Amino acid sequence: MHAPAITPAAEYALERTFERAMAAAGRALAEMSGQEIQIVATEVTRTTSRHIIESAGGAETLVVGVYLGITGSLTGHAMLVLQPSGARRLAAMLLDGFAVPTPVSPDSLEFDEMEISALQEVGNVTIGAFLNEVARHMLEPVHPTVPIAIADMAGAILDGVLADLTMDSDELLAAHTSFINDGDTIEGAVLVMPQRASLQALTAALGAA
Amino acid sequence: MVLAAPLLPGATGGPVLVAGIGEMVITRDPATLLVAYGLGSCVALCLWDPQSKVAALAHFMLPSGPLNSPPVKFVDSGLPTFLTEFRRAGGQPRRSEIKAAGGAAMLAVVATTMEIGKHNGEALQAALGQHGLRLHKQDLGGKAGRTVQLEPATGRLLIKSVSSVSVL
Numbered sequence: 001m002h003a004p005a006i007t008p009a010a011e012y013a014l015e016r017t018f019e020r021a022m023a024a025a026g027r028a029l030a031e032m033s034g035q036e037i038q039i040v041a042t043e044v045t046r047t048t049s050r051h052i053i054e055s056a057g058g059a060e061t062l063v064v065g066v067y068l069g070i071t072g073s074l075t076g077h078a079m080l081v082l083q084p085s086g087a088r089r090l091a092a093m094l095l096d097g098f099a100v101p102t103p104v105s106p107d108s109l110e111f112d113e114m115e116i117s118a119l120q121e122v123g124n125v126t127i128g129a130f131l132n133e134v135a136r137h138m139l140e141p142v143h144p145t146v147p148i149a150i151a152d153m154a155g156a157i158l159d160g161v162l163a164d165l166t167m168d169s170d171e172l173l174a175a176h177t178s179f180i181n182d183g184d185t186i187e188g189a190v191l192v193m194p195q196r197a198s199l200q201a202l203t204a205a206l207g208a209a
Numbered sequence: 210m211v212l213a214a215p216l217l218p219g220a221t222g223g224p225v226l227v228a229g230i231g232e233m234v235i236t237r238d239p240a241t242l243l244v245a246y247g248l249g250s251c252v253a254l255c256l257w258d259p260q261s262k263v264a265a266l267a268h269f270m271l272p273s274g275p276l277n278s279p280p281v282k283f284v285d286s287g288l289p290t291f292l293t294e295f296r297r298a299g300g301q302p303r304r305s306e307i308k309a310a311g312g313a314a315m316l317a318v319v320a321t322t323m324e325i326g327k328h329n330g331e332a333l334q335a336a337l338g339q340h341g342l343r344l345h346k347q348d349l350g351g352k353a354g355r356t357v358q359l360e361p362a363t364g365r366l367l368i369k370s371v372s373s374v375s376v377l
Contacts, residue, residue, distance in 0.1 A: 160315050163251070
């Protein structure tokens, strides 16, 4: 059994990192869309694979996940998790004026190509901003892979990623995240799931090992 | 949105035992449903003894690894434990219906995770073979999540995905 890699000091450093990263991601999305968009990391927690599925609402909860792999000086997985209705509003926010919304129920899991593309971009920007912030401290490049958006049960989306980690580490970072635009707040979660060695390197680079 | 549990046809409103990742559930109560929610690459193995009416469901996560806690996280080390507990409850694996579902490739383009579901299915069939057992029915692979529900009264295994419900 490994000792926890994330100490309280590391958790604090990671909170500040998430805060800066989400603020930067909000500015990037605002510039991209021409709208006032703010992203706030309201709470950063360390958690385990079992609890991460529970915190998504349970294994059968329908969610939209935007997955990116982490490569470079850190390795692991990351995912932006949204409720279907929130994902649809977020996509509409970014696509305002560029696409005709598909007439479906807000909770439907049917997303058209433009919506999928917009959501993948949101995942790319938010998780990319976090990795950029981390890379600044590590003085080495950290790269996200091409984003993939998928809509299905939370347990089904996450269990393969968790299985890839489970032999190595069972510590994850979850940042509860709010996307705020014109009075509408869309809740989501940014999950960062590094391999154990990467988690230790990350906390060391942030000065909190 | 949370799908109400149990959502599947045939639900009786009776007790439900849920097998989380790496867990197993066993019952002799015909009114108790055995469920595993939101399987992706994980595999659910179901045994139902039509004589003793003992039903069991294991929720495996990975093909191989040490016997650990939770008890059926790994197929190779967890299957013997699962069979032992099934026998202890009064079930006989050799006269039982054996079914499996899951093993999907949810993120098919991600190299490190794309093969886990496939390997889970293969490991399960190999491990059953080592005990002189085989799958009688299966719904393995694909790219969609599944929730499975085993009915001890009948041995029916209901499988629900986002777009469909089927019975094994």
